[in-house]
Amino acid sequence: MLQKLFKFKGGIKPAYNKQQSVTEPIAQAPLPTRLVIPLHQSIGGTPRPVVAVGDHVLKGQLIGEADGWISAAVHASTSGTVVAVGPRIVPHPSGLPIDCVVIAPDGEDRWIDHQPLDYKSMEPEAVREYLQQSGVVGLGGAVFPSHAKLTPSQTVPMAELVINGAECEPWITCDDLLMRERADEIVAGIGLFRDLLQPQKVLIGIEDNKPEAIAAMTAAVKAAGETHEVIAVPTLYPAGGAKQLIRVLTGKEVPAAKRSTDLGVQCFNVATAWAAWRAVAHGEPVISRIVTLTGNTERPRNWEVRIGTPIDELLKLAGPRADTDGVIMGGPMMGFLIPAPDVPVIKATNCLIAHSPTLFPPKPPEMPCIRCGECARACPHELQPFELYWWSRAKNFGKAQEYNLFDCIECGCCSYVCPAHIPLVQYFRFAKSEIWAREKDRKMAEGAKERFEFKQFRDEREKAEKAEKLARAAAAQAARKAAEAAPAASSKGGAAPAAPPADDPEATRKATIAAALERARAQRAAVQPKNTETVSPEQAREIAAIDALRIQAGLQAEPEAPAMAALEPHARKDA
Template identity: 50%
Template sequence: MTQLWDFTGGIHPAENKQQSTARPIRTAGLPERLVLPLQQHIGDPAEPLVQVGERVLKGQKIADVTVGMGVPVHAPTSGVIESIAEMPVPHPSGLNDWCITLKPDGEDQWRERHPVSDYRSLDREAVLGIIHEAGISGMGGAGFPTDIKLRPPKDRKVDTLILNGAECEPYITADDMTMREKAAEVVAGLKVMAWILRPERCVIGIEDNKPQAIEAMQKACEGTQIEIAVIPTKYPSGGEKQLIRVLTGQEVPSAGIPADIGVMCQNIGTAVAVSRAVFEDSPLISRIVTITGEAVREPGNFEVLIGTPIDYLLEQAGLESPKVNRLVLGGPMMGYTLTTTAVPVTKTTNCVIAATEAELPAPPPEQPCIRCGQCAEVCPMELLPQQLFWYSKSGEFEKAEHLNLFDCIECGACSYVCPSSIPLVQYYRYAKGEIRVQRAEQIKADRARERFEARKARLEREQQEKEQRRKERAKAAAEAQAKKQAEAEKAAEAGEAVDERAAKAALVQQALERKKAKTATKASQPASAEATASEDKPDIEALEKQLEQAKSKLDNMQGMLDDAKAQQADNVDKLERAVAKNHDRVQRAEQALADARKALASTTESQTSD
């Protein structure tokens, strides 16, 4: 016999389950239109894969999540896509969301299917891919994608796989009737998930107020190692953390997940969906929904196509509209009031209660807290509901979060026992919502700050690179200027030396020529006056050549001086002196040439007169 533990708190509200278990599961039929929300699970919404006017087949994928976490949406029957627009969806906010409207053609024509007879011959990733492509998400809670849940972190081995058949909330009997009538499919789906996870233990937890379901499951599990654990009836024993506590004695850590302690929970409906996906290649296009309450003539459980409008479903159960005081989607403890019956059934819809005024009367006005402490006594999470209420009401969300507000499973036990009729769960939901908004705004602010800091750093880096390039250019220019200046100085010094050597060489050459001329005169006989005059003629050609060289040197030095002045170089003074010297040389050369020409002219005149 399986050892059981107990969890703190809990209550025993009126069950009201017998109303919907008197009849077997019925088929709801085909409504005129099916409205398929693009987001029926936790994660990112799916994106349409079809166009308005397109005909689709039963089981065909019509929307998928391309980026992020999510599962696809499939056509529950064959028909034509009528619209893709915002429409009312089942949500506490009452807001609209994007939906695909399908108008059935009545043919119920399936797409091509490829069922798997032996899933063990496939790779585990292939089976997980089948589950993902079937669009299966958790059908008992928030709708977490099943294929992702079946991929626990590699450092967290799942030792215990639990199938949650407790169904502790009043009125709801969808899982109860599923276990009674579809026990073989439940076990088949559990075996597939167990083959993927390879746990050491598989256990199905069922409350003791479901004897027929217990018997059917025990019979279906004969010859297997699956345990059937019959647990005491107490709300909320069907909560994931509470069921784990009852079956294993372990507690899920605060802000943790069951995989942290080697446990995983799956829903009864999820197991059926996995079985159909693998063995029939049938995606998640229908589910069992409980329609109950004193305002319907024939309460019971229906197998309903996803997307079926709630008003159509209520008609199938014989809704008596004048009696309806309130429509509740979900159970009376954790569900919420519907503002319209135009919303469709989704993958997480498990119950609709059409309640009369006597059945679910309006809550009395909220009274001041009398500090009785009953809320703390029944809290299954061992929280401090009273302090959480004060902090939530006063807007001190940080203090509420410090008291583990997010560990609250919103079971409603505290509100149920409160003598002051304080809607405690609504305060907690409000506080959680505000904290999530603040976190989202903080994340946006952090991202904006990071972008600003990254931009600032980029601009500073660009400025530094620009300054570095400027310095490198200045350094290169300075080096080039210094090199040019050095070359100019060297050229100036070389020019002066060349000019001096040239002048000396010219003088020496003239002296040598004069001496040679004198020697030749003495050695020869006395010559004529014309010959003597011709020997004394100055060398005009040599003087012209010397003047030309002096002018060329002056032009060169003047150009270097102009460049130095334009660049404000340090050698301007030295170049000015060099230019002045060369200018003097030019003047002397010009004067010497002029004198020589004058002397030549005088000699010529004298010879002519003689």
């Protein structure tokens, strides 16, 4: 039974220019003079270097350890000596340096000891961890760690496993040649993914402009005795986008706020399945990939290239023409000009296009938007690019987000059809980067606020602990004094004061005050009044007033008879 196909909204049909690079089989690129291997080559954390300058490494040896679950390990692409570990310029639109491991090859290309993995006898979690340690990521361009995508949903059963062989971007043919020449290994890798996810069915989508690849994959599926469905999908850019291909093959639309696994679907590129099978069946981590060399060249072709190979050395294999003035990594729709000619090949490098003014003439100058709506009609995500353009240009990023800015996949369809030649995608990238930068600043400010508030809380806590400690010490001292005064009170016929409970702060405070008053009385009782016989009437009255106040406050007992007798003459004289 034929698989029913669905349509996604929008899309375009640009000039594909794929025939130039499919006339020859995949070739092995020679060993470069040096390898610059970035530690951060996938979505997620930056792997930690586990080698140092001067270390000798073997082909396939771990040089960057995965940092967290959403991360993937990095390995040496050949044997040689580590000559540097530090920042280098890498192929990224920002042109910013990141930490890399630079290896001087020894020419021997010696492998580590590597063995096939009997994954069927292992727990699924152990297999996923092995793929993470092998550095397997999405080789279709997204470079998301594959082991994380191979974790099925706990609540939604897996209905469809979609294998992406569409390769819709113009000029790129690496997946096409891979399917033609290594279809059996791709099908074996699909079987690995099937065993880990347990879907109800497997759908392999390939655009109908690749008949040789469709035939090769169909034959490989049949030879392996599998029930996977190889489906030719209409050639329409960007049918190779994950959400678009899922829509075409299953009819399911993945909302922006959800993942495809929430709908029981998962999607992988054919090159990812091939790399995963090489890791399991041969013990080979991801140290190379297929790269299309095309564009303004004499000999366009697909090459298997070691990760870390300088692009300027690699491009010489294709014979760039004299008027080549740059290199585009990726396709002309979503790719970018590399910031320097010697940046290395990374896991995301699927195509290198030699750029020239003849092949890619400068765009006409940008003109005002005429609100024609062509961009909205071409958008495969049903956005309103003209609204996003206005708000992004006005730097009103809040309104841009209200129009679902982050749903944009930057496919370039809107820029391609715009009659005013507005580089819409560039505006959207600018708005996204500004929002990300502001969000980063906000998080840093919130972190600083939290640290300040915690410092205040810690200071207050330390003050309270210190006060409590002092109170306990005072209570203990009061109890000790009361215990010492108990024998004296007993000898005078008085009752000893009871010690307060240790866990009653109010009783402790009262006991402390009572002990202080008792000490004051004892001290005053020990001191007999002096010179009271010769005091003047005014002094006698002053003494009597002070003693009355003390008696009223409870700080002094009633005056004894000798003292009263000493003051009595003055009292009679005043009367």
